[in-house]
Structure formats: structure tokens, C-alpha cells
Amino acid sequence: MSDLSRRNLLSLGVALGLVGVTGVAPALAAPAGADPWWAWDDELDQVMATLLDTGQVPAVNTALRPWVNNNHALPTGLPTALATHLQHANALPAWADRAKLRLAADFNRRKDTYLFMLYGLGSGIMSTVIPREAKSVYWSAGGADMQDRAAKTFTFGYDLSELNAFEPGGQFVVTANKTRLVHAAVRHLLPQSPHWSAVADEQNGIPISNGDILVTFHSLGTFVHRKLVEWRVPMTAAEEDAFLHMWKVAIHLLGVRDEFIPQTWAAADAQAARVLTPILAPSFEGRELAEDLLGLTAQIDLGVTRGFLNEFVRYVLSDAIGDWLGLRRDLAAAALVRTGWPAYIAFREGLLPVMPVGFYMFDQFIRALAMLFLNNASSPTTTVITIPTGNRPG
Ligand code: HEM
Incomplete structure (x- = not known):
């Protein structure tokens, strides 16, 4: 977005609800000694790289297929390293608050009209002007069927909003864990793509860092929350807090380290103003993706x-x-x-x-x-x- 002046940048931020109307975009330093743009999912990435290189992924996919509900036992027959990872990762974090998650679920149900609109037309289209995301989605295997790919991406927010998403009979914990596996595979595969490598600017040449996942979170949760506030949709402070809590659990499950996760909406807004708004830009891949997304609705x-x-x-x-x-x-x-x-x-x-x-x-x-x-x-x-x-x- 080099051609955008600071003024344009700020008005874009204000329009998206990611910067206060005063135009002040507070900086938020990463915690000392840690940088989310240099954090990936090291242990799992290693496991997944080995599974890909040794041709074990098709069998893993078959084994994982019937594993759907949060209370389903882990499938048997998984490679040991992957089973060990999932035994550890497939659980809510200790700090998860079930009462807040239930309140968030109820809130989602009551506001689903606006959520559909905002996740679908807002976050979904915004993802096409997040260049790294657009480029990696476009050049990964799923990019070949963009409508299917796009639909999956922009409905993740909706899946998260299911009434029982985090309950034993729900499915979100498993969905998030499977998504984390997909992201780990993408980190190993995309660097082997000459097309992606030609357009990528990732640190270390590895996509989907913790920082990138936070950017996408801001295009979903933070953006939606700001719009609900801006549109004066009635919300209690407890509901706003529960909605954030739900997203915090979701990005924890996707492998973002707790130290990087914003703890308040004010911190999330500040981080979004710093890491999302300034990077928004058009790209060839993003335009193609947007065309497909809007084509979907034209059907x-x-x-x-x-x-x-x-x-x-x-x-x-x-x-x-x-x-x-x-x-x-x-x-x-x-x-x-x-x-x-x-x-x-x-x-x-x-x-x-x-x-x-x-x-x-x-x-x-x-x-x-x-x-x-x-x-x-x-x-x-x-x-x-x-x-x-x-x-x-x-
Ligand atoms: C795959 C959600 C962040 C790139 C997926 C899938 C989901 C998902 C649900 C699996 C779709 C499927 O195949 O069924 C999310 C969420 C994110 C996030 C909720 C953050 C809150 C990112 C980021 C990037 C990214 C930051 C890249 C910069 C990809 C790619 C795939 C994928 C390339 C695989 C596409 C393929 O099937 O080939 N993501 N994602 N994601 N995601 Fe993400």
C-alpha cells in the first residue's frame, strides 16, 4: 500500500472501524523478546513436514475423517507424533471460561443476521485485500477450487458461532485442530511452489506465522465487533467480553501463543490498527478471489x-x-x-x-x-x- 498517504490510510482505518475517529492509531509493541511474525508452530510443523515427505498424509486424512465431535475419541492408528500432538492440543485452554463461551454462543444466535452479513461480505471480501492471505490461499491446492475454498474461509466465523461450538457435542474444537494441521502442511508445501515463492514476502519464507493469524483474526472478530458498535447494535459489556473470549479461545486453538493474544477489545483495536489496516492492498490473487466470492453471491x-x-x-x-x-x-x-x-x-x-x-x-x-x-x-x-x-x- 505504498501509494496510500497517511491521511488515506487513516480514513481507511476509520471506515473499517479499526482506528478511533481521532485518527490516533496507538502502537502496540510485541512483548519483549517475542515477535509473532517470527513464531510459527514449530513442533507440529516438524511433524507435518515428516508426514508429507514420507507420504503418510492420505492415510492420516482417512483416519481423521470420522473424528468430528469435540467428545469423539482420537482416531486410532495415527502416527505417534501426530497422536501425541493432538492429545495435548485437542482441549480448551485452562483459562477458557465455559460460562463466557455459552454467553457468546447465545449472543451469536441472537445477532446472527448481522454476523452473516459482516463475516460474509465484510471479512470474506477483506481477506482478498490481505495480500499474504490472498496469495497463500490462491497458490495452495485449495486455490484451484476458489469458490469452495472461499466459502470455507469466510464461514469459519459462522462455524465458530454455532450454539454448541465448544460443548462436548459440538465440533469447533476438532475443526480448529484440523485447521491447525492444514496450516502446518501449508507451511511445508507453499515454499515448494515456484508461483507462491515468486510473490511471497514472508519472514524466513514461511507462511502463516502467529502474526498472520492475528491479522486474519482482526479481519474477522475485531472487525465484526467494531462494526456492531458502530452500527449501534445493542450489546452488554458482558456480551462484548464473551465475544472476545470466544475468539481468544479460537486463535489459541489455531496455535497462536497466548502471550500474543490481545486481552481487551481496546488492545485488539490497537493491534488491528497497527498490523491490519496498513497492510491492506490489492493484488492479482486477491482480485481473482474477490471475483469468485462475489460471483458466488451472483449465482x-x-x-x-x-x-x-x-x-x-x-x-x-x-x-x-x-x-x-x-x-x-x-x-x-x-x-x-x-x-x-x-x-x-x-x-x-x-x-x-x-x-x-x-x-x-x-x-x-x-x-x-x-x-x-x-x-x-x-x-x-x-x-x-x-x-x-x-x-x-x-
Ligand atoms: C486453510 C481458517 C488464518 C491460509 C484453512 C481452513 C480453515 C482456515 C477453516 C481449512 C479449510 C478447508 O480446507 O476445509 C483460518 C482462520 C484463520 C486462518 C480462522 C485465522 C483466524 C490463515 C492465514 C493464512 C491462511 C493467516 C495465510 C496467510 C490458509 C491456507 C489454507 C488454509 C493456504 C489451505 C488451503 C488449501 O486447502 O489448500 N484456514 N485460517 N489461513 N488457510 Fe487458514
């Missing part, structure tokens, strides 16, 4: 025009991002979104006595989006997370 009748969809993305993310992705303007739709969406929220939340114009249109749009994501994406009952054994061929 069904959302009850709105493509111009409306483009303007909604611009409204949720920013005009700068809309321009990077070449989203065609529709000024009438833009005006409708700007006035209609806040009124829609206010009416839904019981803060507006009269049903606003366009209420049904917004409602239909959201319902159609929810159906689309649920049908296309990895709902917890259908998720099959498979460890890749190669990269996108070209």
Missing part, C-alpha cells in the same frame, strides 16, 4: 441487483477497497444502503417504532445470503477438512 437471486451488492460491500468495507476490487458504482443503491441499513437495524432492535422503507428488501437480502452461505459452505455437520498434499499447479 442466486438475492432480491437485489449486483449494483446494490457492490454498494453494500463498499458501505461495509470502504470505497478504497471497492475501488481496488473494481466494484462498479450504483449511486441510487448507495443512497439506499446508507439510509436504509441503519434504519433496518434500528427497527429490528426495537429502537424505531415505524417500519422503514426498504425493510423487506434488506430482510430478503439477508435471508438469501444466509441460505447461500449455509448451502455452499462448511456447516459443521458437513465440514471435511482435508490436509493438502500439494500446491495449486499453476
Whole structure:
């Protein structure tokens, strides 16, 4: 994003809700002696590299397939080193608070309308302007079927939001652990891709550091929280705290070291302003990914025009991002979104006595989006997370 002035950068940050309106983006130093951009998942990465190099991953995938629920026993027959890792990693951290996780689940259920919208159209499209993420997703094996890949990525947030996600009968702990295995495999595989190597700028040439995972967390949890605040969606302090707690547990399960995980929303906002906003930029891979994502939504009748969809993305993310992705303007739709969406929220939340114009249109749009994501994406009952054994061929 070298061509963006500090002013543009700040207005982008404000638009995304990641910088306070004063424009002050507080710096947050990494804890002394530790740098999340130089932290990966060393032990697991080593185990996974050996499994890939010795051709054991297809058998591991077969063994892992029936392992789905949090209370399922670990599959038998896994290579010892992997079984040892999972025995240790497949548990909530000691600091996890089940009461908070239950409150977060209830909050997610009550606010699911906005969450669909924000994870799907906000975080999902934002991931395409996070260059490292876009490039690694594009050049990994899954990049060859981008719609499937994209759907999986942007619904992770939704999977996390399932009512029983962290309960014994839920599936999120296992899903997160499988995702951690996939990321470990990607760290070994992508550096072997000439295409990825030609465009990568990662430290040490290894993708998906703890820092990168935090960036993605900010594009999901931190972004969504900021937008809910900005849109004046009623939330109690306990609910906001529970929502953060849920995300803290999630990124712990993905292998981020506890010392790097922000402890408050203020710390998360500050870290996002430092590590996410300044790196947002268009890329060839990101544009392709965005095209596929928005193409996904174009496949069904959302009850709105493509111009409306483009303007909604611009409204949720920013005009700068809309321009990077070449989203065609529709000024009438833009005006409708700007006035209609806040009124829609206010009416839904019981803060507006009269049903606003366009209420049904917004409602239909959201319902159609929810159906689309649920049908296309990895709902917890259908998720099959498979460890890749190669990269996108070209
Ligand atoms: C795979 C989620 C961070 C790159 C996956 C999968 C999930 C996921 C659910 C498995 C999808 C499947 O195959 O079924 C997340 C979450 C993150 C995160 C929740 C952070 C909060 C990142 C980051 C990068 C990344 C930071 C790169 C910079 C990839 C790649 C794959 C993958 C390349 C494998 C694609 C393939 O199948 O070939 N991620 N991810 N992820 N993720 Fe992440």
C-alpha cells in the first residue's frame, strides 16, 4: 500500500472501524523478546513436514475423517507424533471460561443476521485485500477450487458461532485442530511452489506465522465487533467480553501463543490498527478471489441487483477497497444502503417504532445470503477438512 498517504490510510482505518475517529492509531509493541511474525508452530510443523515427505498424509486424512465431535475419541492408528500432538492440543485452554463461551454462543444466535452479513461480505471480501492471505490461499491446492475454498474461509466465523461450538457435542474444537494441521502442511508445501515463492514476502519464507493469524483474526472478530458498535447494535459489556473470549479461545486453538493474544477489545483495536489496516492492498490473487466470492453471491437471486451488492460491500468495507476490487458504482443503491441499513437495524432492535422503507428488501437480502452461505459452505455437520498434499499447479 505504498501509494496510500497517511491521511488515506487513516480514513481507511476509520471506515473499517479499526482506528478511533481521532485518527490516533496507538502502537502496540510485541512483548519483549517475542515477535509473532517470527513464531510459527514449530513442533507440529516438524511433524507435518515428516508426514508429507514420507507420504503418510492420505492415510492420516482417512483416519481423521470420522473424528468430528469435540467428545469423539482420537482416531486410532495415527502416527505417534501426530497422536501425541493432538492429545495435548485437542482441549480448551485452562483459562477458557465455559460460562463466557455459552454467553457468546447465545449472543451469536441472537445477532446472527448481522454476523452473516459482516463475516460474509465484510471479512470474506477483506481477506482478498490481505495480500499474504490472498496469495497463500490462491497458490495452495485449495486455490484451484476458489469458490469452495472461499466459502470455507469466510464461514469459519459462522462455524465458530454455532450454539454448541465448544460443548462436548459440538465440533469447533476438532475443526480448529484440523485447521491447525492444514496450516502446518501449508507451511511445508507453499515454499515448494515456484508461483507462491515468486510473490511471497514472508519472514524466513514461511507462511502463516502467529502474526498472520492475528491479522486474519482482526479481519474477522475485531472487525465484526467494531462494526456492531458502530452500527449501534445493542450489546452488554458482558456480551462484548464473551465475544472476545470466544475468539481468544479460537486463535489459541489455531496455535497462536497466548502471550500474543490481545486481552481487551481496546488492545485488539490497537493491534488491528497497527498490523491490519496498513497492510491492506490489492493484488492479482486477491482480485481473482474477490471475483469468485462475489460471483458466488451472483449465482442466486438475492432480491437485489449486483449494483446494490457492490454498494453494500463498499458501505461495509470502504470505497478504497471497492475501488481496488473494481466494484462498479450504483449511486441510487448507495443512497439506499446508507439510509436504509441503519434504519433496518434500528427497527429490528426495537429502537424505531415505524417500519422503514426498504425493510423487506434488506430482510430478503439477508435471508438469501444466509441460505447461500449455509448451502455452499462448511456447516459443521458437513465440514471435511482435508490436509493438502500439494500446491495449486499453476
Ligand atoms: C486453510 C481458517 C488464518 C491460509 C484453512 C481452513 C480453515 C482456515 C477453516 C481449512 C479449510 C478447508 O480446507 O476445509 C483460518 C482462520 C484463520 C486462518 C480462522 C485465522 C483466524 C490463515 C492465514 C493464512 C491462511 C493467516 C495465510 C496467510 C490458509 C491456507 C489454507 C488454509 C493456504 C489451505 C488451503 C488449501 O486447502 O489448500 N484456514 N485460517 N489461513 N488457510 Fe487458514
